[in-house]
Amino acid sequence: MSNPNPGLYVHAPFCPRRCPYCDFYSIGDLSKIPLWLEALEREVSHQAPYWTYVFDTLYLGGGSPSVLEPEHLATVKDVLGPLKISPKAEITLEANPEDVSEEKVTAWVKLGVNRLSLGVQSFQDKALSGPLGRGHRVGDVIKAMEIVNKAKLSWSLDLIFGWPGQSDLDWLNDLELAVDSGAGHISTYVLTTAPGSALANSYASGELIPVAEAEIADMFLKAGVYLRKYGFERYEVSNFARKGAYSHHNLKYWRRDNYLGLGPSAHSFDGARRMANASSVDKWAEALAQGRTALDLIEDITPEQALMESLMLRLRLAEGAPLKWIKDSERAEQLARDGYLTKVGALWKPTEKGFLAADYLARELT
Ligand code: SF4
The missing domain is CATH 3.20.20.70 (Aldolase class I)
Structure with missing residues (x-):
């Protein structure tokens, strides 16, 4: 975070x-x-x-x-x-x-x-x-x-x-x-x-x-x-x-910072767990009236998942991802030669071609 x-x-x-x-x-x-x-x-x-x-x-x-x-x-x-x-x-x-x-x-x-x-x-x-x-x-x-x-x-x-x-x-x-x-x-x-x-x-x-x-x-x-x-x-x-x-x-x-979501269908993330409220005003309100939350999703995030998510998200941002987050540096170098990435200091940043192929980049590098 x-x-x-x-x-x-x-x-x-x-x-x-x-x-x-x-x-x-x-x-x-x-x-x-x-x-x-x-x-x-x-x-x-x-x-x-x-x-x-x-x-x-x-x-x-x-x-x-x-x-x-x-x-x-x-x-x-x-x-x-x-x-x-x-x-x-x-x-x-x-x-x-x-x-x-x-x-x-x-x-x-x-x-x-x-x-x-x-x-x-x-x-x-x-x-x-x-x-x-x-x-x-x-x-x-x-x-x-x-x-x-x-x-x-x-x-x-x-x-x-x-x-x-x-x-x-x-x-x-x-x-x-x-x-x-x-x-x-x-x-x-x-x-x-x-x-x-x-x-x-x-x-x-x-x-x-x-x-x-x-x-x-x-x-x-x-x-x-x-x-x-x-x-x-x-x-x-x-x-x-x-x-x-x-x-x-x-x-x-x-950037995978923490956030609290309130209301039906809202998502929250506390750094370790991702949660989603039920997508129904009635279900959500009824649960709260009974003193509990109505969650449709509770997902505990492992450290490996956390790194993978961070990398995928950073490759969608102009600020880019730290070089050290990418295990297959050979592959990253090749993607840079193909015009998807550019190395700036200690970061890999997406080019316009990289932004367009953000899902492909994520698949190749995570
Ligand atoms: S129905 Fe239209 S206005 Fe309402 S949330 Fe969907 S896109 Fe937005």
């Missing part, structure tokens, strides 16, 4: 509508918000005695925490009271563009939110209303960006690429608007399909044709070239930031 301060994640599992590609746990029934808040309070009481370090990041994710009313978020803040959260903590809230209003942003800032992650996904209505099936349109994005920039919040912008019908020009247009948006952080995710999702069914029926892997690889590399030209560093496979605008919370996952 490189940082003794853990991160704190709160999963707000509410989405009034379901995006066709999504595999996060969420429900549409907002009448369960009071049950969720009550159970959250119980979970905090249960966990507080075990998590005594000061949390220096808090991430309100989901689901869509932006659908919560400011009074719900004020309750969340009160409920987290027994946990020690640094007054300087990075506090991120995930927001859908259609939920952003001046009133909400003002309330979020008052509650201590100092970073937003805005789920823009695309600047094209044909993608938002088509394969991405989102609830917002470009007009909502423009309005949300104006409000967030006016509030002088630090913010991140999510883009999805590789959607059926997307041309090279479409992708470059999205990247250009992202660069001009005022966001200091840009995440670029390939459109993936969860098995059984509406999008997977559209692919299976032939209604939509998935984009070829070679085209996706090309878009991945083009994003690197374009965003670097405008001052964004790819610091993780899918994440770019201007200087200093990294997601400190997400870096905790990638």
Whole structure:
């Protein structure tokens, strides 16, 4: 663990509508918000005695925490009271563009939110209303960006690429608007399909044709070239930031720091054990009402596994992995000659080709 301060994640599992590609746990029934808040309070009481370090990041994710009313978020803040959260903590809230209003942003800032992650996904209505099936349109994005920039919040912008019908020009247009948006952080995710999702069914029926892997690889590399030209560093496979605008919370996952996850389906890691809450508000809340946790997963991590995980994760980060973590240095040297890695001091760092082939690198070197 490189940082003794853990991160704190709160999963707000509410989405009034379901995006066709999504595999996060969420429900549409907002009448369960009071049950969720009550159970959250119980979970905090249960966990507080075990998590005594000061949390220096808090991430309100989901689901869509932006659908919560400011009074719900004020309750969340009160409920987290027994946990020690640094007054300087990075506090991120995930927001859908259609939920952003001046009133909400003002309330979020008052509650201590100092970073937003805005789920823009695309600047094209044909993608938002088509394969991405989102609830917002470009007009909502423009309005949300104006409000967030006016509030002088630090913010991140999510883009999805590789959607059926997307041309090279479409992708470059999205990247250009992202660069001009005022966001200091840009995440670029390939459109993936969860098995059984509406999008997977559209692919299976032939209604939509998935984009070829070679085209996706090309878009991945083009994003690197374009965003670097405008001052964004790819610091993780899918994440770019201007200087200093990294997601400190997400870096905790990638550096294997400790984190506590609260809420249904949230994951925790205490350095030795990984745990996941049940992916059901009812099951999770019922267990807590009975004075216990509802865990779907408890995994003890062996020292060998820990090293392997650290190596896999570091090979996905620009900061790279220490040379001494890699047993097969011959293989690493060969991968460097093939253009996947570069040696910088005592570290192996991925090149753009290495980022693109991060899973291959992990397989070859662990
Ligand atoms: S808003 Fe996010 S969490 Fe909710 S359904 Fe869409 S992709 Fe999933």
